[in-house]
Amino acid sequence: MKKLINAVPDVVKEQLEGMAAAHPDLIKVHYEPDYVYRADAPVAGKVAIISGGGSGHEPMHGGFVGMGMLDAACPGAVFTSPTPDQMYEAAQAVNSGAGVLFLVKNYTGDVLNFEMAADMAYAEGIPVQNILIDDDVAVKDSLYTAGRRGVGTTVLVEKIVGAAAEAGYNLEQCADLARKANSYGRSMGMALTSCTVPAAGKPIFEMGDDEMEFGIGIHGEPGQKRMKLIPADELTDMMAKEIIHDKAYSRTVRELVDGQWVDKELVDEPFKRGDKVIAFVNSMGGTPVSELYAVYRKLAEVCAAEGIEIVRNLIGPYITSLEMAGMSITLLKADDEILKFWDAPVKTPGLRWGV
Amino acid sequence: MKKLINAVPDVVKEQLEGMAAAHPDLIKVHYEPDYVYRADAPVAGKVAIISGGGSGHEPMHGGFVGMGMLDAACPGAVFTSPTPDQMYEAAQAVNSGAGVLFLVKNYTGDVLNFEMAADMAYAEGIPVQNILIDDDVAVKDSLYTAGRRGVGTTVLVEKIVGAAAEAGYNLEQCADLARKANSYGRSMGMALTSCTVPAAGKPIFEMGDDEMEFGIGIHGEPGQKRMKLIPADELTDMMAKEIIHDKAYSRTVRELVDGQWVDKELVDEPFKRGDKVIAFVNSMGGTPVSELYAVYRKLAEVCAAEGIEIVRNLIGPYITSLEMAGMSITLLKADDEILKFWDAPVKTPGLRWGV
Numbered sequence: 001m002k003k004l005i006n007a008v009p010d011v012v013k014e015q016l017e018g019m020a021a022a023h024p025d026l027i028k029v030h031y032e033p034d035y036v037y038r039a040d041a042p043v044a045g046k047v048a049i050i051s052g053g054g055s056g057h058e059p060m061h062g063g064f065v066g067m068g069m070l071d072a073a074c075p076g077a078v079f080t081s082p083t084p085d086q087m088y089e090a091a092q093a094v095n096s097g098a099g100v101l102f103l104v105k106n107y108t109g110d111v112l113n114f115e116m117a118a119d120m121a122y123a124e125g126i127p128v129q130n131i132l133i134d135d136d137v138a139v140k141d142s143l144y145t146a147g148r149r150g151v152g153t154t155v156l157v158e159k160i161v162g163a164a165a166e167a168g169y170n171l172e173q174c175a176d177l178a179r180k181a182n183s184y185g186r187s188m189g190m191a192l193t194s195c196t197v198p199a200a201g202k203p204i205f206e207m208g209d210d211e212m213e214f215g216i217g218i219h220g221e222p223g224q225k226r227m228k229l230i231p232a233d234e235l236t237d238m239m240a241k242e243i244i245h246d247k248a249y250s251r252t253v254r255e256l257v258d259g260q261w262v263d264k265e266l267v268d269e270p271f272k273r274g275d276k277v278i279a280f281v282n283s284m285g286g287t288p289v290s291e292l293y294a295v296y297r298k299l300a301e302v303c304a305a306e307g308i309e310i311v312r313n314l315i316g317p318y319i320t321s322l323e324m325a326g327m328s329i330t331l332l333k334a335d336d337e338i339l340k341f342w343d344a345p346v347k348t349p350g351l352r353w354g355v
Numbered sequence: 356m357k358k359l360i361n362a363v364p365d366v367v368k369e370q371l372e373g374m375a376a377a378h379p380d381l382i383k384v385h386y387e388p389d390y391v392y393r394a395d396a397p398v399a400g401k402v403a404i405i406s407g408g409g410s411g412h413e414p415m416h417g418g419f420v421g422m423g424m425l426d427a428a429c430p431g432a433v434f435t436s437p438t439p440d441q442m443y444e445a446a447q448a449v450n451s452g453a454g455v456l457f458l459v460k461n462y463t464g465d466v467l468n469f470e471m472a473a474d475m476a477y478a479e480g481i482p483v484q485n486i487l488i489d490d491d492v493a494v495k496d497s498l499y500t501a502g503r504r505g506v507g508t509t510v511l512v513e514k515i516v517g518a519a520a521e522a523g524y525n526l527e528q529c530a531d532l533a534r535k536a537n538s539y540g541r542s543m544g545m546a547l548t549s550c551t552v553p554a555a556g557k558p559i560f561e562m563g564d565d566e567m568e569f570g571i572g573i574h575g576e577p578g579q580k581r582m583k584l585i586p587a588d589e590l591t592d593m594m595a596k597e598i599i600h601d602k603a604y605s606r607t608v609r610e611l612v613d614g615q616w617v618d619k620e621l622v623d624e625p626f627k628r629g630d631k632v633i634a635f636v637n638s639m640g641g642t643p644v645s646e647l648y649a650v651y652r653k654l655a656e657v658c659a660a661e662g663i664e665i666v667r668n669l670i671g672p673y674i675t676s677l678e679m680a681g682m683s684i685t686l687l688k689a690d691d692e693i694l695k696f697w698d699a700p701v702k703t704p705g706l707r708w709g710v
Binding site for chain 2: 005007192232287290320354
């Protein structure tokens with residue numbers, strides 16, 4: 001295992017300490033339970049946006065805490081869900097009275113623990129809602145969850161809803177926007193290499209020198225297929241078309257509404273010609289930005305040919321899987337409301353513009 | 356070779372095409388000869404800042420073209436110097452009449468070709484100066500150059516001098532600031548893995564599973580020593596102290612002054628207690644940002660113990676070596692002039708804040 005780390009049990013803690021040391025103007029870190037929170041939290045009158053999940057996907061989520069994005073992020077151990085007390089205490093720390101929105105990637109552990117945290121927060125009188133992110137078109141049901149996994153769309157939803165909260169949206173409006181943005185986003189990933197969880201000390205899966213995994217999840221969970229390496233253009237074309245031609249996706253999600261868990265039937269409508277999108281080409285960690293540009297080049301071609309207009313883009317390592325080489329593509333339909341909040345200023349360790 | 360590429364001869368061109376497609380508001384790309392230039396160039400009355408070098412270090416340099424940083428960047432083939440006609444034509448394209456400053460990393464090919472380009476530009480009536488970046492404390496003289504290699508300080512000098520040009524500094528003032536900023540910066544790098552130049556198709560060197568290269572250059576050229584992997588704290592401490600305790604560094608550089616090549620004796624003074632610095636922790640490409648934060652944590656400790664005050668930082672993959680895993684540390688003494696221009700707005704594909 002070749003990593004810039006010290007003792008394995010300290011990996012997450014020391015990375016958090018480094019982030020706290022580097023960005024004291026933006027964030028603070030609370031330890032035991034661990035959460036990253038805005039240096040100026042709670043922000044008076046503002047809905048607090050909280051996310052979290054296993055570590056190993058940095059800068060997501062801790063690197064997205066700051067003005068215009070998250071109020072707090074709860075990191076679990078590497079590739080391991082955070083515990084309910086992390087979200088609950090984070091909610092207490094950043095709630096200004098306007099309530100808390102939990103943005104939850106669809107993995108069984110994350111979902112259960114955020115639900116428990118929501119119940120705890122509600123019982124303490126904190127207005128709270130939860131919105132599920134489930135955007136991965138590669139597989140339905142996987143090792144880690146029922147339904148679609150939450151991947152690249154998470155980054156975009158955190159930016160968009162974070163800006164809306166900053167602009168004064170109330171809790172219900174933030175939840176509605178998050179639900180919409182999630183329904184507008186679809187993603188797919190692939191891997192060229194495996195990665196090593198420090199506690200395991202060896203790669204989480206093996207892959208031949210001429211192989212890639214098509215449709216991989218962000219924890220290295222299997223995708224659609226193991227296949228021979230193909231040129232970037234062919235690969236990008238395949239992935240883009242899986243996303244663009246994806247059919248309507250229906251499922252039932254549980255949301256907390258006024259303290260009651262209710263089932264909601266949600267349908268993500270497919271893309272159609274004429275749609276404007278935000279295009280996000282993401283490195284899994286070990287792939288350099290130069291290769292992402294080769295992918296973006298073809299993605300722009302495919303979108304143009306399919307009548308999809310890319311109006312904004314984000315290219316770089318934002319939701320990673322440790323040092324895994326590979327990339328993911330996310331397209332998110334962009335209406336005026338979404339574009340307004342995408343363009344709004346953001347100042348976090350991992351994403352910054354306009355300020 | 357596992358990369359997101361198509362045919363090997365097209366790698367650089369297609370990456371440039373992707374960058375042009377992604378950022379038409381910021382940059383344009385000219386092909387044959389290849390250079391990236393500001394979409395709004397030439398900027399009336401402004402000194403044009405131009406850099407360049409082999410590809411494979413992205414986002415440097417093409418990703419740093421834009422408001423507040425470079426006016427143009429000239430990419431060679433991977434790890435190969437660009438040709439004089441690239442810099443010369445770029446200079447013609449972006450010169451507004453206020454002249455052109457070439458920022459040249461100290462590699463023999465880059466130095467020679469930028470000198471030829473400077474002669475060509477001067478002969479055409481373009482006011483031109485060149486400043487050498489030579490900040491790598493790991494080795495004196497290497498496979499690629501005489502004297503210290505130009506590494507991480509390049510990114511910081513491009514930002515600082517780019518902002519000064521934006522603020523109206525004339526050519527001589529820009530050159531003076533670049534010379535000073537270079538003399539204030541020192542760097543050192545290390546590698547956990549090798550990397551593969553596409554045209555070669557195999558790793559540029561071999562390294563054992565338990566080994567690292569201490570003091571590596573950005574083209575994988577050997578450093579001070581091959582050694583067993585050590586914990587991040589120990590490694591960071593060694594590297595930081597190599598930088599902080601580095602002695603005065605004297606050498607002769609050639610600069611173009613009013614069309615004449617003159618030798619200048621330059622001395623970089625060592626750091627001393629009480630110095631304020633910009634600290635830059637850089638990924639070589641394959642190392643994720645989470646590990647960089649572990650390094651930053653220790654770097655902040657070492658600097659504090661040595662009486663060096665980190666007043667700004669930059670953490671991420673900015674001067675890379677393809678997909679190499681590893682990192683570099685740069686410390687650059689920050690006086691008021693340097694801090695003012697560091698903090699100034701910048702809007703490029705690879706670095707953005709304040710706007």
